[in-house]
Amino acid sequence: MATSATTPRLHVRSDFPIFAREIDGRPLIYLDSAATSQKPAAVIEAMDDYYRRHNANIHRGVYTLAQEATDLFEGARERVAAFTGAETATTIFTRNATEAINLVAYAWGRANVGPGDVVLITQMEHHSNIVPWQLLCQGTGAELRYLDVSDEGTLSLDQLDAELAGGRVKLAAFAHISNVLGTINPVAEMASRVRAAGALSLVDASQAVPQIPVDVAAVGADFYVWTGHKALGPTGIGVLHGRRDVLEAMPPFLGGGDMIRVVDWQESTWNDLPWKFEAGTSMIAEAVGLGAAVDYLGELGMENVRAHERALAAYALERLADVGGVRVIGPPDPDERGGVISFELEGVHPHDVAELINRQNVCVRAGHHCAMPLMRRLGVPATARASLGPYNDASDVDALVEALVNAKKVFA
Amino acid sequence: MATSATTPRLHVRSDFPIFAREIDGRPLIYLDSAATSQKPAAVIEAMDDYYRRHNANIHRGVYTLAQEATDLFEGARERVAAFTGAETATTIFTRNATEAINLVAYAWGRANVGPGDVVLITQMEHHSNIVPWQLLCQGTGAELRYLDVSDEGTLSLDQLDAELAGGRVKLAAFAHISNVLGTINPVAEMASRVRAAGALSLVDASQAVPQIPVDVAAVGADFYVWTGHKALGPTGIGVLHGRRDVLEAMPPFLGGGDMIRVVDWQESTWNDLPWKFEAGTSMIAEAVGLGAAVDYLGELGMENVRAHERALAAYALERLADVGGVRVIGPPDPDERGGVISFELEGVHPHDVAELINRQNVCVRAGHHCAMPLMRRLGVPATARASLGPYNDASDVDALVEALVNAKKVFA
Amino acid sequence: MDDLYRDYILDHYKQPRNFGELEPHDLEAHDHNPLCGDEMGVHIRVRDGKIADLRFHGQGCAISQAAASIASEEYVGMPVDDVGQLDADWVIDLLGIPISATRRKCALLNLKVMRGATTGDASWPE
């Protein structure tokens, strides 16, 4: 038993009100942070306070409340940008990661991709980083191509080079961390090769921002997207970081209030970045909540979050071997993976695994994890997935293992 | 002085925590509900409770928390649909009204509008009901045409008929209630004429749902959109009600998680309504909050909300005449208008009006109210706008009048 | 004993009746449970307006597999036109276990593909 895991570095569970909840007299063993994270009190209270004391529409109000709301909203944007090492003006709030990717596929894609061009993605992408590109390719006559996933759950830089050498790739989109395999991809290296080939890159960092220290400038991708609710923030908000020159050259996506400079009868001109891409009333309370979330994560220190989750994942990989009949999918080395552990339990369908262990209040996800193509590649109909947050500790892993042992018995 | 207004029908201010706030020792006189409404404690607490006790991602989770979150989310959808007299399956959650309109303009518009077709809107639309159609027309070669606004702030059904008689109109989009003029448009009659002419209609009910009883089925439009934050709900959520056959025939808008049935390498099939149009993780807490908002409004009774605001608007129109130099824009008859009162104060720019009366904590909006074309039609650079919510009473109107009298003195 | 995973459920799961392919067949359908990715297909042989034989195939959880296996024994011999009349309660009663909202679609998938094959209606049974 790894002592590093049994003595976890973070002790923050009490910051998260949901863990006060018991179901049938038992505590909550929450191992589904890759689907959505739990929220610290600081995040919930920041939104509460916004609605109770400062609520007003932003940007155009002269009165005090409207100024406060504007400052809270734009202040949150500054802190979110600083947290990920991005510029404030190129940090755009979207509804979620999915909308951020669609924004790029519609606004940049429809203007820049045509017949014969290639959009390159990978076999490990989430549906949100597949379907927008399918729609783009179908709409423009471009070709959608995939980088393979190895049996260990990794990508090949050589294959990337070979695809780029074809000269037709216009944009390559790939996950920073896979939500199924846990694989941490070498995104800075990939983005730099894509750029050298004259193409653009989009990194889906939905799983990375909550798990590891990220630096948008250092990654150097043209677009870098993530989603608030997985990063201790609220639902209803996501982030698109873009390169300034690319964003400036792009036509807008959604039209409406706030994204315009002047609306004339037949045409309009656009507001400056980032507002050009933020149509209609913004997710004001959600931005305030996300600001509180990155403040909280910043105080924990993302190196500490990563070290904590890495140790815990290593411990989980060890302990799962004790169950017997558990097959873990994805890279075996804890240094090469995040805190997302997909597995199969011999003889028990993942759906039944999730149902059975829920009886001990152990929450894991079962299914295709919005990655049907990857399931096909792996030759499995579905997997069970346990995923970690900063609030987890070794006792959660122990509870999972115990619950799995019991589940096996039912199907024995 | 109208006694009906000095004895308001609703006494609900204490339900709204923000009114406990004082600035510089003075109470808040909030007259900007057309920009965004304040929120009752019930709404704030519902979201709080969601995050503290039930937070999980929805639809695919087997464990208890995920089931609870799914029930809360889908239960909110049912109540929202019931509140507006719509079907649950055709009630789609969007980011805001703006996104709902863009969804239609992209998904329905790009598939159904072509060169020579006409999209018909009105001179009183909010930018969110103008710019998406400009973008659609620019992208497809269709023509954008406008129904005029009369000097009294109304539309002409004869002009609508004349436009429809041209035979080229594919879609007509118009506000249920204008956010500048307060005009209540005869939307059921308009939708029926549009339908008779073989075109589709979209009603922008952003200002109507919070102010008057609405019945989506009775209006009979093909699309009916509104936004949560103006209807006592949270930011980050809007609603699109659509006709089932139209929605079913439409291609999807955003691609990603949750809106798919099966994702294959090159193409995908779509989920049933309403999820086909809800890509990525939904605004879960926001839906819960919006559900609480419609519950609250339902308990007040929208007839009562309307009666209260109508009486208060009538009182305001009377009292504003006392100030001297105030010119009110829009229909003079309180039966024909909602609780939105735009005005000019002679010799004082609206921006200065708003700044000066904010010193007495009176919150009004000044500017073009995201309706630049209407400002051009009215021949004004901007207006000041006072708008009502159920929490307002005659004392707020009195405070506005007093503040305007003081503002006049500064510029005298 | 487990409430949901009763012995006969596990038995049908581990040794599903009428499982496999059926060639030639007269009717067929294939569908998915979008929530979990389970898939199920059916091949049906019709004689004199009745279901003479049928086979389910695909991959899924114990509930979806056991439900298909148990229901298959009822489908055989049934007039083809009757399948469209069957509703969700029919399957759930047949299973005889408490089915939560989340597992409902697992239980109903076999009826969905049966209705798809016999009536062309691929909506979820209600």
Add this chain to the structure above:
Amino acid sequence: MDDLYRDYILDHYKQPRNFGELEPHDLEAHDHNPLCGDEMGVHIRVRDGKIADLRFHGQGCAISQAAASIASEEYVGMPVDDVGQLDADWVIDLLGIPISATRRKCALLNLKVMRGATTGDASWPE
């Protein structure tokens, strides 16, 4: 006396200096404050690299109009090349009143159009 709407501000607002059009002119620009819809244009006549004469026009609040009027008296006689060096503080100091974040763009609109006319840079002064 009012902190913001001081007598000289109101005086410049009610009787703006250098207001109107200037024909012919050598340089011009036109811009908006997207927050409130205020618009402002400028016509500039240049002699020997200096601003020989100028006129502002457009519609706006007391702050934007007074700022343009007060600043216009400084612009006249200034080398054209110097306009690009002026920053936000220059205008705000000139106005001599406390400018909140919301009113900042009102105060800066005149400098924005001046820089637009002389350097082509239409961004907001910082």
